[in-house]
Every structure is written in structure tokens, then in C-alpha cells.
Amino acid sequence: MQLGLIGYYSDFVVYPLVIAILGVAGLIEAGEESAPDWVGTMLICLGLWTxxxxxxxxxxLHHVPWIRDLHDRHHVEERSPVGTPTWLSLGVHALVAFLPVWTVSDFATASAVSCGLMLGYLWYISVHHMIHHWHPAHPSYLYTLKRRHAVHHHIDDNANFGVTSIFWDRIFGTARL
Ligand SMILES: [Zn+2]
Ligand SMILES: [Zn+2]
Structure with a gap:
């Protein structure tokens, strides 16, 4: 949805703080022996984010009514601060990932899962911001992502759904150069 500038940028402050606090708390809870498992779980969930x-x-974003309309607006007005408010994305995350995992497992596992997924989300919104607002040097990872995302925005919105990677577009046959 349309956000004020503070609303738009608050993700970039709140998410690193939440990830850092949850990461420290989770690692303390896991203890020295389980720390490698904690890091492994976190990295798997970071990959799962893609x-x-x-x-x-x-x-x-492309099919659910109302959400689709907001996303269509982003496709047209790509630089206006349209996004998901921090409280909403954090709330959804807590309800569908953190609390269920904590319920069936324990706090250390839930914190590892959440840190991985939230780190992925933070990476996603950061990359998405950069490819719409920055001018990356030409032969670079960011430039490739920017060009692919521009194809998705302006040429074929049935292609290039991955923003931070091209892996899943290749797997599901939606990659377009
Ligand atoms: Zn975009
Ligand atoms: Zn789209």
C-alpha cells in the first residue's frame, strides 16, 4: 500500500534490529553445543526465502484481488513508496512462521527459522529498492537483477518473478532475458 517515507524506510531499521535481538536470544537459548545447528537451520531458511x-x-502479488491492484500500481509507479507496512509483514511472519514453529518445536528453532526468513525478506526489500532507485555498474549482479526486473515490469509480467535470484524462474520455466 501507499506508505509515507518513514513507513517505507522503517523496514530497513526495524528488521535488522529484530533479527539481531532474536538472533542473540536464539543463540543463547541454543547454547554452545547447538549453535552450529542453529546457524544451519537459519541458512536453510534463508535459502527457502528465495x-x-x-x-x-x-x-x-499478481493474482489475489486488492493485493494485485496495489502491485499493479507498483508496476506503473515503480519509484513511489508502495510497499507492505512493517507491522503487517512482521505480524504475518510471527503468525505463519515464528509462533507455529515455537509451538511444535522450541524457541531456539523458531528463532533460527525466523532469523533466516527475515534476513531473506530484508535482502529482498533491499535489492528491490536498489534496482528501482540505484544505477548499478553494468557487468554486475545488481545490474543483471535490475534488467531482469525491468523486463518483468514493462515487457512480460509472466516472467522473472524472482527478485533476488534467477534460480526459481529457471526451475519453473519463467526466466526471460
Ligand atoms: Zn519492482
Ligand atoms: Zn510483479
Missing amino acids: LIEYVLHRFV
Whole structure:
């Protein structure tokens, strides 16, 4: 939805803080012996985020009524501060990831899962901001992502759903150069 500038940029302050606090608390809870497992779980969930990002963009942002309209606006007004408010994304995350995992497992596991997914989300919104507002040098990772995302915005919105990676577009046959 349309956000004020503070609303738009608050993700970039709140998410690093929440991830840092939850990460320290989770590692303390896990203890020295389980710390490698904690880091492993976190990294797996960071990788899992790239698939969630693909699925959300392809099936939710482009198909669910109301959300689709907001996303269509972003496709047209790509530099205006349209996004998901921090309280909403954090709330959804808590309800569908953190609390369920804590319920069936324990706090250390839930914190590792959440840190991985939130780090992925933070990476996603950062990359998405940069590819719309920055002018990256030409042969670079960021430039490739920017060009691919511009194809998605302006040429073919049935292609290039991944923002931070091209992996899942290749797997599901939606990659377009
Ligand atoms: Zn889109
Ligand atoms: Zn975009």
C-alpha cells in the first residue's frame, strides 16, 4: 500500500534490529553445543526465502484481488513508496512462521527459522529498492537483477518473478532475458 517515507524506510531499521535481538536470544537459548545447528537451520531458511519470494510474487502479488491492484500500481509507479507496512509483514511472519514453529518445536528453532526468513525478506526489500532507485555498474549482479526486473515490469509480467535470484524462474520455466 501507499506508505509515507518513514513507513517505507522503517523496514530497513526495524528488521535488522529484530533479527539481531532474536538472533542473540536464539543463540543463547541454543547454547554452545547447538549453535552450529542453529546457524544451519537459519541458512536453510534463508535459502527457502528465495522460493517463498518467487511464490508470493507469482501467485499472491499478481493474482489475489486488492493485493494485485496495489502491485499493479507498483508496476506503473515503480519509484513511489508502495510497499507492505512493517507491522503487517512482521505480524504475518510471527503468525505463519515464528509462533507455529515455537509451538511444535522450541524457541531456539523458531528463532533460527525466523532469523533466516527475515534476513531473506530484508535482502529482498533491499535489492528491490536498489534496482528501482540505484544505477548499478553494468557487468554486475545488481545490474543483471535490475534488467531482469525491468523486463518483468514493462515487457512480460509472466516472467522473472524472482527478485533476488534467477534460480526459481529457471526451475519453473519463467526466466526471460
Ligand atoms: Zn510483479
Ligand atoms: Zn519492482
